[in-house]
Amino acid sequence: MFLFELLTLGFVFNNVDIASFPPLAFIEVASTVQQKLLNSLPITGYLVKEHLSWDIHRLNIFSELYDPIQIVCNYLDAYDRHGLNVNDVVLYSQNCIKKPLPDQRCRDLIAKYFFEGNADGVSSFRFVEIFVDVLADQLTRLSSSAYFTVENLKLTINDETTLRTTLVNALIDVSKDFAIRSVKAKAAQLESTSDDYDAKFEIVQWDASNHLLVFFMSQHPDSICALYREKNKVPDNVKEFLRSHNMAGPSKWELEDYNRMPSDLLLERLECLAPRTMYPLDLPLYALSADNITKMALILLRARANVPVVVMGEAGCGKVVEVNYEPFNLHAGIKEQDILDFMDMAQKKADNGELWLLFDEINTCNHIGLLANLIAHRTLQGKLVHPNIRLFSACNPYRKRVKAQSQTGIKTRIRRYEEQNNLVYQVKPLPDQI
Template identity: 45%
Template sequence: MRYFFKDDNNITSFRNIEIFVNVLADQLIRFSSSTMNNLKLSESNESNNSNENVRGTRGTSNIRSIIVKSLIKVSKDFATKFKATPIMDEDKSAHLDHADHKIMFFNSREFNSFTILYQDKNKIPDNIKLLLKSQAISGDFDNYNTMFSNDILTKLEGMESEYVLSSDNLIKMAVILLRVNANVPVVICGEAGCGKTSLIAHLALMIKVQFQSLNLYDGIEEETIVNFISEALKKSEKEEIWLLFDEFNTCNYLGLLADLISNRMFQGKPISSNIRLFASCNPYRPRVQNEDGRVTNVKKYKERGDLIYQVKPLPKQISDYLWNYDVLKPKDEYRYIQIMVKNELKELSQPLLVELISTSQKFIRKVEEPYSVSLRDVKRVITLVKFFYKSLNNRPAYKKGHKYPSNEGPILIYRSYVLALSICYHSRLCEQDLRKQYRSEISQIFQNHNIFMGEKLFTKIIREEQEDYINRMQISNNIVKNEALLENILVMTVCILNKIPIFVIGETGSSKSLALRLISSNLRGSESNDDYFKSLPKVHINPYLCSSSSTMDGISKIFEKANKYQETSSDVINVVLLDNVGFAESSSSDPLRLLHTLLEPNYPATGPTVSFVGLSNWRLNIVKNSRALLVQRPRFDLDDLVDISEHFLNTNTIESSKIGIIETLAKSCSDYEQQCQALPNFYGLRDYYSLIKRLSSNEFTLVDTQMALARNFGGLENNIKLWEKYFKNIVKILFDDDKNYSWSFKPIQLIKSNLNDPDSRHLMIIGKSEATLSLLVDQLQKSGMNPLVIIGSQFPDDSKDYCYDVLKKIIACVETGNPLILTDLEMVYGNFYFFFLLTRIGDERISDEITG
């Protein structure tokens, strides 16, 4: 061992030496039974080459020496030690793609087969070239870097596979296969979406071996793991079987798995030699902070948690087997994109699209994180290019005389490129400046290919597609077709139709739920009003409101229910809606930990059978985000608020000479919302919507204006000075009067105004006195109404059954149309919000859904 590992400080344990010995022994045994053990170089090859390296290979012993030295070098690479530190240090890990770019080995799947894989044919040593030529291998060596997947598969004895093959993952497969041959466990660590799982799964498919995987998560039961291993042990009595434990450092049974992987022991007994063990994991890495304590990767909708991945540190004995998959190198990723585009798009593929996708990937990594995008995003772009090209070619006009797309714009293939890129990359950027910068860079790529596609035209193409969808919908006049609603409708519709999971992130009031309601009410299959929508499947929503009390069982059941509906109705697309999904992630039990299993089912499934939409006010962690398309709505700016105001307030409401007050009103409300939050998020966009609607429904009297402001931007103590500071000038301009108006409204006045308004919002009263309830009941009874009062229980055992009974009473009351007063019912307030969401969507299964 001192001879082999002289001056190698990476070898620090006997386990490293064991790996080296096992791999080398396997290869030497295969070499000894190979015909190469007895072959000599041909005389012609010896005499025609005067190279020193070649002269040194004369004779059988020298041939053996070449092969043995090559096998020793490969085996030494496998003994590289990764130090098990609490935090992953990428510089200390053995990188799969940083290994020697030429690997020589005897293939266990083919008798007497000596294989050499390389990324650069010019770096193959001359003596190895001579050796291979001596075995009747003629002609030049293939250049894998210029070959596409089908060409490589043909070289690999005509194998067929949909997997993207390149010189990069061929070498990775060879590295894995060498370990498998020596029965050394394979543990791969890498960023989300880098291809760890698919690499192993497709390697098993290519060599035709039994393969099973188990997706692990925090909260999986030990019984599930034990049963999985026990079933595999039974099958291994007859054949070789590969077992993959996916995301294994998320679960709570690392001790069980560590013993299985490192010692090949299960329940105190050694496992069969027919079982090959694989595991994949994400790195244990905290968010890096600056000296002032701020997290460096701050985003508009910042992810929660101290770790980038919610995982546990790896057991020390596992680290000996760890290989760092890392992220793809730019040149390797570019090659993958080339192959994927050519294989999937066929005649729709162009070098332009490859460059557009590659530039988009780089842009997102530049403004976010290196692991923010992956080949999953490339696959989504390809899917959407095919969808848009087919849709635009066959889509009927939404009204007579209207032609879309027009003949004046870019050809359909380029329009399809723009729309696919806009959904996968442009919509995930949470700031308008970043979106503009992205459009500029993409437009430049088009220009480099002599195709006119300026930034304005890029924006116009997106807007035209958004308007084409929303103009086909039946929408109430009191709904503003703002940018947020247009984007949400297009992105959600397209993702639902293509079963691409999607997270829509945006502040409260950014039209997330509204967009889904409009999609559900308009995409009704053959019953739709629009001809294009009639050709599409009916969209059926299966909603679930997430909260801090959500459970894995509840989320699992909503997916099971959607899948059952899907099995019985082929002309319907079932959608699992997780609203307020961020609250579930912030729960101490983290019920979303099984979400990646539901969004990416176990191999050999190619994708989910139902569509998925998650709505949240903040980003989820990267493990969940990477498995879905991400949309992040920029914060509403002044122009957005002005557009909303102009939709409702016009010269019929305000004198034409005072129409300019709209921008002043929008700015005042925006400043008030940003600077005067007595409680976090107490005021938001819904308050502004309600204010504008209230003003538009009345003549602009002084009292109505003051009351509208007080009802929507009041509600807390000591608001009077703030109202005067931000809204006094508006009143002066509207009514041409400099009087000192009183902004003080008694609570009873605000309550009466709300109760007498047929279009009022739900009323929340915050008070410390028990007289508040009596006051409210008295006001309702004076108005001829008979309210139902439900007072919450404070007993700890009144939980699930109690909530169920309360919700049944609430539903019965709402059906009668009587007022409903709830007090001290924190345990059901979240579900009560869900009731109104379901009512807006038009779901008839209200009682079943809100009670779980």
């Protein structure tokens, strides 16, 4: 009643106290599946509503040369003009780019290389941000690498004419996959909650992807590691580059097959990708495979770009084992103050260095709105979290049961032992911003 009076009359009073606000006011309602919360509020039917839809022309372009959008668009501009193999894209040093690209040129490039063939379902600037941040981090490392300058490539490999284009194309594909698969995962969740759901729900898996994953090593940033699922799909010019930088000599080099590589060698490859120290690491025993080392590399790509990670999978599939983290186990009994206390502790620890946080079973908690803002926008109660904090979360899929567990003639006798809820897991749907 208080909110109704305030919004319709513009003021409320209680004895001698009067409260009012200017004629123009904006109301934020938490995003829910099929906007059930918005539709449950009768007062919203009497207010003026304007539906905001996605429009690439409303994308804000920053003019700072070191902004991720400018970094990405300068590379895309050279890629689009077929000049990537002719001239270096210099981001730092005296010969760096001096003038930012025009706003409209940036929008056109993002529309061409991100939205082309993938515009359906992209309804948020968040997906563009994921694409840009991940790609900008990789392109910055590419630009800083002495091995990948145009002149040095001419000295090291024979077929250097297309290598830079091949690498950038691979980086674009992987960065695009990060965002597009988020869209597909959201679409799968919405389909699973509809009334005519017919058991076609599938978790969007990285197993179906065979993009060449070019990864710049932490200890040797000038060098790359190529991760792939099928070795016969690695481009020839990438093979030649890897052969030319083989420590044992080009004649003894052979493209590795990660599917047949023993666990200890996979661990060595992972140590080349991730660590920031040259000292020996005391790592727990873990059975590595080609599948989970690829997933760990993908997680690390997002962590480097400070993009939050949400891992969805069936119970017991090993989601939380993929990440070394400071855990916070969520459940329906968790209070909002518990989350605030955990983050307060984490903010203090982050003063000493990078800190990885994992929110497990995120969609079992009743405070999913608070967690959604934290994970998607890195804000807590309207304030940005510490820049040293990396955010991860794990959840089970939200989907309905498709049939009763018991189909036998004694169904009436065991009915009371069957799960009464129509969900496979007792979880809530993820908000759109995650």
